[in-house]
Amino acid sequence: MHRPFTRAWADALREAINSDATYKSAAAKWTWPVALVLEADPALGYEEPVAVELALDRGTCHAATLVAPAAITAPFTLRAAYPVWKQIVTGSLDAVTAVTMGQVKFTGALTTLLLHVNAAKALVGAARLVPTAFPDEAT
């Protein structure tokens, strides 16, 4: 079990993406890096915002790097508070709905994201495969 938005979780996410046949097929035409940003949440131990940058290319994740948001180079960024990410990762909130409702702040070309919406949904599906220890839940 990995605490979200840590190096171990990022590594597990990369492995989950690369072993997910659904993602491989859905993202066959997705060729851009994506950054996922978690807002600071000191009560849960996240003193500063933190990002995982995913080097995605045609169904493969070449790297999942933990970076400070200021260091993000990915052209697509999805930024949200912890409760929103948790809802997305646990499947109770659709990621695209969260973008359209403003719960996830999206930067990048929305036209491109929506042309590849199945890839985005499959990426979330892969994230759900990561064994995650949510810090707001008792162990």
Next chain:
Amino acid sequence: MPLTRDQAASKYFQLYANSKRLAWDPASVDVRADIAQWSRIKAEHGDIDATTQLLQLIALFHAGEESVTTTLAPYVGAAARTNAGLDVEMFLASQLYEEAKHFEFFDRYVKEVVGPDAAGMDRFLPGPPQQVLIDDLAEVSERLRREDDPVLLRATFVEAITHYMGVVEAMLARTGYRGAHEALTLRGWLPGLQEGFRLIRRDEGRHVAFGIHFIADACARDESMRAIVQRTFERHLPNVLGTVASFVYPHPLVDVEQLQGYAIGAYQQFMAAAGLADDAAAAQALVLELDESV
């Protein structure tokens, strides 16, 4: 000057011919059952705000159809000034007539069925719907009317067609009509409104088909037009999705995620069918969906 052989055989002329063949009269749609049902739905489904949700849909369609009726005339003028062809002008003239009929239908429905409940229905407009359906459409239409530089006029025409037929009609109107029609059919509510939705959606399919062909032709002639189409969608997509998101209710008549899926699917299909996205399946799905009207 007579139509050329190419114009008479063009997709635009075929769409114009179908417009004549499939003409209907909004005054002939029978809404008598709806008048009785409206009060019953209000009384029996007040716990889920059913008539509020229906009123929001009707308010957006009413304002949207008025907006597209009052903003389309400069498109006909632009077609003439850019030498787009008499077939294009004829189709746009038929579309202008149809938009007026759609507005007539909703205006009649509001007066005859919704009645006093329509008071204050403008409250549903502010925000994304007002921006994308009314203000921005009026703005691009006005630019189209005023533009006299031939190069800029062509670019503005492509932007205006993308906004009108791509953003408003393909993504918003047809999504709304589809979702609303499904919700009403499922419950057996408001048969007159269902029939109006069916007829209007058929017309809108023709308008969207026109937009797709126009954009595909424009981009085939001049690749720089692709960026204009892309920028136009990029600018308006947040307001399209915001409009869809405004239909969130605790007990929705139309599932917002489903509506959102329809809107995104319509965008993917429009781009693919216009040759601006590499998705043959999406393009084929749109062809099949529009088959009834084109």
